[in-house]
Amino acid sequence: MSLAPRAVLVHRTTEYEELLARHGTHGQAAFFLSSRGRAIEEVAERHHRTRRALAAVASAVPATWRQSRVERADLDRFLFGPEDVVVVVGQDGLVANVAKYLAGQPVVGIDAEPGRNRGVLVRHRPTDAARLLPAAPAARGVEELTMVEAVADDAERLLALNEIYVGSPTHQTARYRLAPPGTREAGEAQASSGVVVGTGTGATGWLLSLWAQRQPGEGLTLPRPSDPRLVWCVREAWPSPTTGTSRTTGELASGQRLHLTVETDRLVAFGDGIESDALDLTWGQTVRLGVADTALRLLS
Known part of the structure; x- marks a missing residue:
């Protein structure tokens, strides 16, 4: 009996999360950014936008599928399986980051911040996930990019x-x-x-x-x-x-x-x-x- 597909959601730590890890609190991160002429509100909004996109994609995974998540920094330690559907939620560069660890698994690129990315590799919006994921295991509409x-x-x-x-x-x-x-x-x-x-x-x-x-x-x-x-x-x-x-x-x-x-x-x-x-x-x-x-x- 073959395994049900597994949706592997690939994402990366946001700038806001990196700031909190470095400075401890929202207030300290805000002070650090203000000393460099930046406002934390824009950084925090981008963080929330990315997290909303990730949540929307996760909720669109078919109920019969398994689901896993991996952060960019952990890609070299993550074991991808042949039944995986890899869903990259982020920027174009994140697709390139994960490509080297795959062996033919279909990849769905989801643009977490439309308008900020060129969308060459993350070609779809979070709202498209419910339509795209069920068709992904059959690899319909797949473009094979040379490596x-x-x-x-x-x-x-x-x-x-x-x-x-x-x-x-x-x-x-x-x-x-x-x-x-x-x-x-x-x-x-x-x-x-x-x-x-x-x-x-x-x-x-x-x-x-x-x-x-x-x-x-x-x-x-x-x-x-x-x-x-x-x-x-x-x-x-x-x-x-x-x-x-x-x-x-x-x-x-x-x-x-x-x-x-x-x-x-x-x-x-x-x-x-x-x-x-x-x-x-x-x-x-x-x-x-x-x-x-x-x-x-x-x-x-």
Whole structure:
């Protein structure tokens, strides 16, 4: 007998809750904000709006389903099941935060504060939950968004929805050897601020800013979120007698891999800005970056 679906409500601590945790009381938090030219009323109202959205979604979960909640900080310790329907209540970035921990479960993005978010990934209002949730297990109306993966030679693996960064943990100069697909030699030794490999979903953020700095005439276009290809960019490559700058941007089709071999004491690879959940790479290790075989299944 199969298990009933479980609605997993993903949320994050609000700014108001963080202020109370730091300052102890509403009054002390209000004094702290006023000393910086801000009013606590706006922060508290946003908190209540978010909590109302979360309560509305929770009440819309079908009575026969199980239900669980997980805060963003606990995602790396939460065990998602194959029967889960993941309901993200918050901002677009929260969808990216949870995507790396999933294995094909359908995701419903609920915008907790309409008008404050772009709504690229949190596409629905809290009042839509009652209509969307019953259809989610059948994955009707699901859009599959391409993800990027980094796999180290010790089999450690990292997934991301927007982009993966490989570079120094202190964001200083990273030294490595880069071999794009189709190169037969060992690759080009580089010194840079790191390498970013991004998806079409990430093409409106960090990747776009790097893309704008590329050399003209390269004939590459940014992918769409569902396109099975990636774009990679080297940040601030530095030319020297021992390091080159001839390979600073390119694309990766499905099945292709960008190889990066570490030539310094330590580099890290992390996805979607979450530096606390990273691959540690030491001298001589190679990491392969490319299109992941897992996609984010987002209800459109």
